[in-house]
Amino acid sequence: MTKVLITGGTGLVGKRLTQMLIDKNHEVVILSRNPKEENEFKWNVSSNYIDEKALKNTDYIIHLAGAGIADKRWTEKRKQLIIDSRVKTANLLFDKINELKIDLKGFISASGIGYYGTITSDKIFEETDKVGNDFLGEVCQKWEQAAHLFSTKNIPVTILRTGIVLAKNGGALEKMKTPIISPLGSGKQYISWIHIDDLCNLYIKAIEGNLSGVFNAVAPDYQTSKSFSKTLAKSINRPFLGIGIPSFILKLIFGEMAIILLKGSRISTKKIEKNKRYSFRFSKLQKAMSNLK
Numbered sequence: 001m002t003k004v005l006i007t008g009g010t011g012l013v014g015k016r017l018t019q020m021l022i023d024k025n026h027e028v029v030i031l032s033r034n035p036k037e038e039n040e041f042k043w044n045v046s047s048n049y050i051d052e053k054a055l056k057n058t059d060y061i062i063h064l065a066g067a068g069i070a071d072k073r074w075t076e077k078r079k080q081l082i083i084d085s086r087v088k089t090a091n092l093l094f095d096k097i098n099e100l101k102i103d104l105k106g107f108i109s110a111s112g113i114g115y116y117g118t119i120t121s122d123k124i125f126e127e128t129d130k131v132g133n134d135f136l137g138e139v140c141q142k143w144e145q146a147a148h149l150f151s152t153k154n155i156p157v158t159i160l161r162t163g164i165v166l167a168k169n170g171g172a173l174e175k176m177k178t179p180i181i182s183p184l185g186s187g188k189q190y191i192s193w194i195h196i197d198d199l200c201n202l203y204i205k206a207i208e209g210n211l212s213g214v215f216n217a218v219a220p221d222y223q224t225s226k227s228f229s230k231t232l233a234k235s236i237n238r239p240f241l242g243i244g245i246p247s248f249i250l251k252l253i254f255g256e257m258a259i260i261l262l263k264g265s266r267i268s269t270k271k272i273e274k275n276k277r278y279s280f281r282f283s284k285l286q287k288a289m290s291n292l293k
Contacts, residue, residue: 002207003027003057007089008064009040012171013110017062017200024204029054031065045088050096058102060207063109063147065089070172073255074135083139090146098153108158108206109147113192113218113267115140115161118259120189124266127161127214136260144214158206160217163192163267165199168292173232181233183244187226189264192218195282195291205278220269221284228285235289 004021008014009030018028031043031054041054066086072078090109097104116125117132131141144159151157166173194217205211223231226242233240250258272278282288 001025001027002059003029004060004062004207005029005031005054005058006062006064007031007043007093008066008110011064012167013165013196013199014064016167016196017064017203020197020200020204024208026207029058043092045085045092048092048095050092052096052100055096055100055102059105061093061097061104061107062203063090063093063107066110066143069112069114069136069139070257070260072257074257079135083142086139086143087146090143090149094146094149097150097155104150104153104155106156106158106206106212107147107150108160108203109143111140111144111147111159111161111214112136113161113163113216114260115144116265116267118263119265120263121265124268125216126268127216127271134259135256156210156212158212159214160199160202160206161214161267162199163194163218165196166193166288166292167196171196173292176229176232177236177238180239180241181229181236182241183225183229184250185225185244185247185262187224187229187242187244189225189262190266191223191225191228191264192267193221193223193228193285193288194218195280195288198280198282201281202272202278209277211277215272216267216269217272218267218269219280219283219285219288220273222266223285225264231285231289235286235293 004026021028030040032040035042041051043050067081114136117134117137131137147157164172202217230240
């Protein structure tokens with residue numbers, strides 16, 4: 001039995017991943033600021049504390065912790081929290097693994113397709129492309145740099161640059177289910193998405209299939225805001241209005257954060273699919289939507 005420690009285990013992805021790992025007979029423990037369940041252990045980044053029982057005999061760490069990118073307006077304070085909640089937590093894990101001499105088999109970290117910058121372009125971004133010159137590019141670069149610390153100790157590192165995660169209950173999809181479905185802004189920007197089960201299977205693949213390196217974790221299906229909205233409306237039987245919600249309204253409501261709604265480029269999945277490393281269960285949006293009704 002493999003022991004997997006998850007940070008951010010009480011979030012949308014963490015809950016589903018925990019269940020899928022347990023179903024495959026892995027032992028799962030979760031680091032939480034307020035542990036409630038038997039498999040949850042306390043950690044406090046501000047005081048550099050992790051309950052050592054959580055780390056004992058740990059084989060893999062899956063690092064999902066981080067303040068929500070789209071939960072609140074991007075004030076300077078919020079921006080710093082978004083970075084610190086990812087970087088300082090990874091640094092604390094690295095320090096504790098060293099201190100306790102844990103023989104870790106792998107460190108697996110979330111990241112975002114925001115690594116490439118929040119832009120709309122004709123380019124299809126691959127893992128070797130350079131980091132974007134904006135806030136999300138900075139977040140992802142620092143996030144990944146913290147993860148790569150583990151490789152200095154010859155611990156294999158896996159990074160999954162993730163798009164919008166589609167799930168049945170909660171997350172972005174729930175917020176999109178408005179009474180009338182419309183695209184955002186021009187509607188021409190791309191939306192890179194992934195079904196939650198495919199994402200969780202990629203994390204499991206990193207454990208069971210020795211998948212290491214940096215990978216784009218999005219479905220191989222290019223959708224614009226307009227085509228995505230149309231498919232969503234059809235799948236939940238709601239009216240579709242082809243006129244996009246004006247950009248200025250979204251900027252008024254969300255401030256700088258509106259850029260993540262109004263911009264988006266295509267992301268390549270060639271690396272993860274090459275040599276049958278991974279076959280997506282939900283490779284098409286229509287199939288994903290049908291499953292998540």
